[in-house]
Amino acid sequence: MLTDPVDNSPHAVEWAAPRLLGAAMVAGGIGLIAAAAASGTDAAGLVLLMVAAVLLLGMGATSLLVRPKLALMGAPDDADGIRVRGLRGAVDYPRAAISRIRVIDLARFGRRVPHLEFDVRDGAGDDRLIMLGRWDLGTDPVEVANALRASGLRVEERLGKR
Known part of the structure; x- marks a missing residue:
C-alpha cells in the first residue's frame, strides 16, 4: 500500500527514500530478469543476473512500500x-x-x-x-x-x- 508523497524538505514532518528511485530499481530488476531470460545457456550469467534482479526488486519494493521511513x-x-x-x-x-x-x-x-x-x-x-x-x-x-x-x-x- 503506497501512502501520500513524502515531503523531504527541511521543514518536513516525515521522510522517506525518493519514490522515483524505488521505481527505477524495480524497473531495473525487471530489466535484469529479461536479460537473464535472454542469456541462453550461460548458467553462471543466469545465476548472477537473477541474484542481482532479486536484490534490485527487493530494494526497490521496500523503498516504495515502507513509506515514510x-x-x-x-x-x-x-x-x-x-x-x-x-x-x-x-x-x-x-x-x-x-x-x-x-x-x-x-x-x-x-x-x-x-x-x-x-x-x-x-x-x-x-x-x-x-x-x-x-x-x-x-x-x-x-x-x-x-x-x-x-x-x-x-x-x-x-x-x-x-
Missing part, C-alpha cells in the same frame, strides 16, 4: 515523539521512550557519511538502536536533525571532519 508525531513545532516504519510496520516512540538522538559520521567507501542514530526503548522495555542514512530519509540526515531540533527534540552531534 521516519515521521514526527504531533505538531511540527512540538513533537510528541517519532514514528519509524519498517517491514513489520510502524512503531511509535513517544518522547519519553527516546533516550538519545544524534548525528554521527560513519566511514563508507572511503568517506565520512552522516547518519541519524536513535536510542529508544520499545513497548516491551527493550533498548533498540535505529540508524537511518541518506537513502532511508531521502535527504541529508543533518537537515532531518535540524527539523527534529526545531520540533523540540534534543539532538546531539558527533560529526568528524568532512
Whole structure:
C-alpha cells in the first residue's frame, strides 16, 4: 500500500527514500530478469543476473512500500515523539521512550557519511538502536536533525571532519 508523497524538505514532518528511485530499481530488476531470460545457456550469467534482479526488486519494493521511513508525531513545532516504519510496520516512540538522538559520521567507501542514530526503548522495555542514512530519509540526515531540533527534540552531534 503506497501512502501520500513524502515531503523531504527541511521543514518536513516525515521522510522517506525518493519514490522515483524505488521505481527505477524495480524497473531495473525487471530489466535484469529479461536479460537473464535472454542469456541462453550461460548458467553462471543466469545465476548472477537473477541474484542481482532479486536484490534490485527487493530494494526497490521496500523503498516504495515502507513509506515514510521516519515521521514526527504531533505538531511540527512540538513533537510528541517519532514514528519509524519498517517491514513489520510502524512503531511509535513517544518522547519519553527516546533516550538519545544524534548525528554521527560513519566511514563508507572511503568517506565520512552522516547518519541519524536513535536510542529508544520499545513497548516491551527493550533498548533498540535505529540508524537511518541518506537513502532511508531521502535527504541529508543533518537537515532531518535540524527539523527534529526545531520540533523540540534534543539532538546531539558527533560529526568528524568532512
